[in-house]
Amino acid sequence: MIDNMTVTELKKKLDSGEELLLIDCREQAEWNEAHIENANFHPLSQFQAEIEKLEGRDKETVIVCLQAATMLQGEGYENLFNLEGGILAWIDEGYPTLSQE
DSSP: OOEEEOHHHHHHHHHTTOOEEEEEOSOHHHHHHOBOTTOEEOOHHHHHHHGGGOOOTTSEEEEEOHHHHHHHHHTTOOSEEEETTHHHHHHHTTOOOBOOO
């Protein structure tokens, strides 16, 4: 089972400078619209091939995609969290996002 992390918990961790791995697995168009600063972009369509390139297996890992979190769990990642509500919950709380134009 993969635990959830609320956007409020994530925001507190990011604001305090806690070292964690934040992975956003939405596709390019969604990423371009809005993403969390310092998130690592790995689209789900290419995620399986990119798992071995990820650094920070020992870090707390927060994924913006339950399916990708499940893939990482299958690869032996243990300190995993799914971002509850994803980017929409982050935006709904009024937290800042970046966009690519």
